[in-house]
Amino acid sequence: MMKNSSKLVGYIFEFAWILPSVAIPVAVITAVIITAFAVGIRVPDIAGRIDPVAINNVAPFNEPGVRELAPGRYEATLIAQTFLFTPNEIEIPAGSDVTFVLTSRDVIHGFKIVGTSVNMMAVPGQISKMTAHFPEPGEYLILCHEYCGSGHHVMYGKIIVK
Amino acid sequence: MAAITRPRGAERVLATDRFATEIRLARLNILIAFIALALGGLMGVLQILQYNGIDLYRFIKPILPGGYYQGLTLHGVLNVLVFTTFYIIGFLTLITAKAFDKPLVHKGLGWFTFWLMLGGLLMTALPILLNNATVLFTFYPPLKADGFFYLGLTLVVVGTYFLLLNQALTYRVWRKENPKAKIPLPAFMAIVTMSMWVIATIGIAAEMLFLLIPWSFGWVEGTDVLLARTLFWFTGHPIVYFWLLPAYISWYTMIPKQAGGKLFSEPMARVSFVLFLVLSIPIGIHHQYTDPGISAIWKLVHFIFTVGVFFPSLLTFFNVVASLEHAGRSRGGKGWLAWIFALPWKSATFTAQVFAMILFAFGGAGGVINASYNLNLVVHNTAWISGHFHLTVGSAVALSFMGMGYWLVPYLSGRRLFSNFLGLAASWCWLIGMILFSHFMHMLGLLGVPRRSMLGGAPYFNESTYAGVAEWRLLLPVAMVGGLVMFVSAILFYTNMVLTITRGQPEPNQQIPFAEKISGPEDVPAVLDRFWPWVVGAIMLIAINYGPTLYYLISTSRLNIPGLRPW
Numbered sequence: 001m002m003k004n005s006s007k008l009v010g011y012i013f014e015f016a017w018i019l020p021s022v023a024i025p026v027a028v029i030t031a032v033i034i035t036a037f038a039v040g041i042r043v044p045d046i047a048g049r050i051d052p053v054a055i056n057n058v059a060p061f062n063e064p065g066v067r068e069l070a071p072g073r074y075e076a077t078l079i080a081q082t083f084l085f086t087p088n089e090i091e092i093p094a095g096s097d098v099t100f101v102l103t104s105r106d107v108i109h110g111f112k113i114v115g116t117s118v119n120m121m122a123v124p125g126q127i128s129k130m131t132a133h134f135p136e137p138g139e140y141l142i143l144c145h146e147y148c149g150s151g152h153h154v155m156y157g158k159i160i161v162k
Numbered sequence: 163m164a165a166i167t168r169p170r171g172a173e174r175v176l177a178t179d180r181f182a183t184e185i186r187l188a189r190l191n192i193l194i195a196f197i198a199l200a201l202g203g204l205m206g207v208l209q210i211l212q213y214n215g216i217d218l219y220r221f222i223k224p225i226l227p228g229g230y231y232q233g234l235t236l237h238g239v240l241n242v243l244v245f246t247t248f249y250i251i252g253f254l255t256l257i258t259a260k261a262f263d264k265p266l267v268h269k270g271l272g273w274f275t276f277w278l279m280l281g282g283l284l285m286t287a288l289p290i291l292l293n294n295a296t297v298l299f300t301f302y303p304p305l306k307a308d309g310f311f312y313l314g315l316t317l318v319v320v321g322t323y324f325l326l327l328n329q330a331l332t333y334r335v336w337r338k339e340n341p342k343a344k345i346p347l348p349a350f351m352a353i354v355t356m357s358m359w360v361i362a363t364i365g366i367a368a369e370m371l372f373l374l375i376p377w378s379f380g381w382v383e384g385t386d387v388l389l390a391r392t393l394f395w396f397t398g399h400p401i402v403y404f405w406l407l408p409a410y411i412s413w414y415t416m417i418p419k420q421a422g423g424k425l426f427s428e429p430m431a432r433v434s435f436v437l438f439l440v441l442s443i444p445i446g447i448h449h450q451y452t453d454p455g456i457s458a459i460w461k462l463v464h465f466i467f468t469v470g471v472f473f474p475s476l477l478t479f480f481n482v483v484a485s486l487e488h489a490g491r492s493r494g495g496k497g498w499l500a501w502i503f504a505l506p507w508k509s510a511t512f513t514a515q516v517f518a519m520i521l522f523a524f525g526g527a528g529g530v531i532n533a534s535y536n537l538n539l540v541v542h543n544t545a546w547i548s549g550h551f552h553l554t555v556g557s558a559v560a561l562s563f564m565g566m567g568y569w570l571v572p573y574l575s576g577r578r579l580f581s582n583f584l585g586l587a588a589s590w591c592w593l594i595g596m597i598l599f600s601h602f603m604h605m606l607g608l609l610g611v612p613r614r615s616m617l618g619g620a621p622y623f624n625e626s627t628y629a630g631v632a633e634w635r636l637l638l639p640v641a642m643v644g645g646l647v648m649f650v651s652a653i654l655f656y657t658n659m660v661l662t663i664t665r666g667q668p669e670p671n672q673q674i675p676f677a678e679k680i681s682g683p684e685d686v687p688a689v690l691d692r693f694w695p696w697v698v699g700a701i702m703l704i705a706i707n708y709g710p711t712l713y714y715l716i717s718t719s720r721l722n723i724p725g726l727r728p729w
């Protein structure tokens with residue numbers, strides 16, 4: 001009898017714990033899906049392959065740099081290689097939306113613009129794409145955050161928002 | 163090696179011990195594991211000093227020509243691949259046999275496992291030490307290491323398969339002798355862990371055999387970087403559960419006893435283990451949210467399943483804490499929370515492992531953030547990840563394994579622990595050092611500091627006009643203090659271990675602290691005593707969650723990326 005009642009208490013405790021154990025994950029999933037699809041904070045998707053040997057001859061990587069697509073909308077094409085980005089410094093006007101189109105000439109590199117949600121890998125053979133909005137003037141760091149060799153820590157670039 | 167097999171007295175006792183082979187295998191594996199942890203940990207100290215402008219690599223240039231990045235490769239390979247794998251294989255070999263109360267049926271297979279793993283380890287170590295494999299423990303191509311680096315790692319992994327074979331053969335014999343009994347909980351957990359691991363390694367095995375080994379030995383010209391990376395993370399995520407589950411085995415089946423109580427619920431413990439078997443693997447793409455060439459939809463699916471793994475983790479949290487509460491009350495503890503003070507805080511093995519749990523609670527919460535799809539964009543490849551990793555594998559796993567060492571090393575050496583006090587001091591130092599280190603690494607990550615970068619020599623850190631760097635400079639020294647306190651902890655730990663096996667009082671006939679249960683095997687439904695339904699479930703879920711992405715990557719694959727050695 002004693003044993004049974006203590007087991008019943010045990011089941012109640014188990015149930016009381018299982019409820020939040022289900023509710024917390026469900027809440028996390030819901031919150032993330034809302035930010036992804038209602039607010040529009042997306043992760044990189046499939047954006048095509050490219051032969052790294054042919055980078056210099058294939059658009060848009062044959063002319064890396066910033067292009068204006070429409071008023072306030074820009075596309076920045078960059079190539080990552082040991083141990084620099086081409087171009088290494090980008091200038092854009094404040095208030096613009098910039099789509100970064102990126103690939104690597106050699107090994108895997110990282111591409112993080114500190115203080116924004118742009119964070120993607122530059123993988124040889126693949127094209128990476130992400131868009132960010134730059135409301136205020138200022139200086140932003142572009143960091144390579146994937147180990148790419150003995151000069152990894154010297155690999156960085158800048159975005160100047162004017 | 164000679165030291166650990168002494169004294170002669172204990173060795174003579176071993177000759178008549180039914181479990182002599184398991185004890186010898188566990189000794190050797192755990193000895194290698196702790197040597198790896200010591201060397202790998204030392205590299206970590208050099209790293210945090212370097213970040214703060216103290217460059218000690220200059221003094222060891224003859225033995226470490228590759229400097230920071232070669233040291234970083236050692237730090238990762240030794241700590242998360244060698245230390246964990248050897249410790250786990252040694253521990254599970256012993257635990258499986260002891261829980262079945264039956265030596266593993268095939269002694270030769272046990273030794274074959276050991277020698278294959280050791281051979282693989284030496285084969286991997288040589289290129290790393292010669293600076294021919296400075297590719298970090300993730301070895302992403304097209305960074306191209308010496309072929310023997312990949313071959314050696316493959317042999318270590320293949321070696322572990324034979325423990326599962328040995329466990330399965332032993333289980334079959336045990337089942338014939340015990341047709342009605344439930345599998346003893348530690349044995350069940352050990353076999354689930356190894357089954358999960360063997361399925362999980364399909365990814366890395368395919369990466370090694372079809373991509374990296376033929377490419378690094380020059381049999382093919384190029385490789386597919388994204389496919390290799392995806393296969394790596396197929397194994398790279400579940401490997402963290404391979405590290406964690408043996409610590410869970412201790413938390414579930416031994417800590418309740420060491421705390422002076424019983425395990426709250428064996429059925430619930432089994433539920434959490436089979437869920438880890440099913441859910442650990444089909445979620446690896448959450449390490450690749452920032453990768454190009456993988457559909458954002460499959461990234462989202464892997465996110466949802468990853469959050470699903472949070473469920474068995476919370477079950478574990480509840481079950482272990484409920485067991486601790488039972489222990490606290492059995493020892494006369496009262497009140498809602500005051501029972502905590504009745505727990506055996508004077509025991510080093512108990513305290514170390516409970517500290518590991520506390521640190522892991524924060525690591526787990528951070529892990530949910532990392533896995534949360536777009537939230538990952540804030541933290542991916544920043545110092546936040548290093549902070550997270552040190553709370554999980556560096557605390558939940560490493561501190562637990564060190565804490566288990568306070569009974570396991572005495573058990574294996576037949577000697578009493580040299581000093582419980584030193585063990586307690588080491589545990590407190592690890593807790594305090596890790597809180598400082600990991601908290602400030604998390605903060606630095608949020609400020610944009612990249613992980614695995616030689617910050618002390620980075621121009622964006624030292625010469626840049628970027629204003630945010632000032633904050634980095636404030637926080638990095640605190641992380642360094644944390645690292646140094648952990649270094650003190652490690653010195654205390656190793657002093658204690660060396661003195662235990664050389665100077666400890668002989669104490670034969672020690673027992674493994676297996677716990678009793680409040681709700682035990684009699685409450686376990688038959689389905690929680692089987693492996694196949696869960697193995698089939700795991701494989702089906704892997705096929706669903708990985709099938710389309712792997713099919714797409716393989717069907718569009720071109721082996722056209724040559725290797726490079728930029729170090």
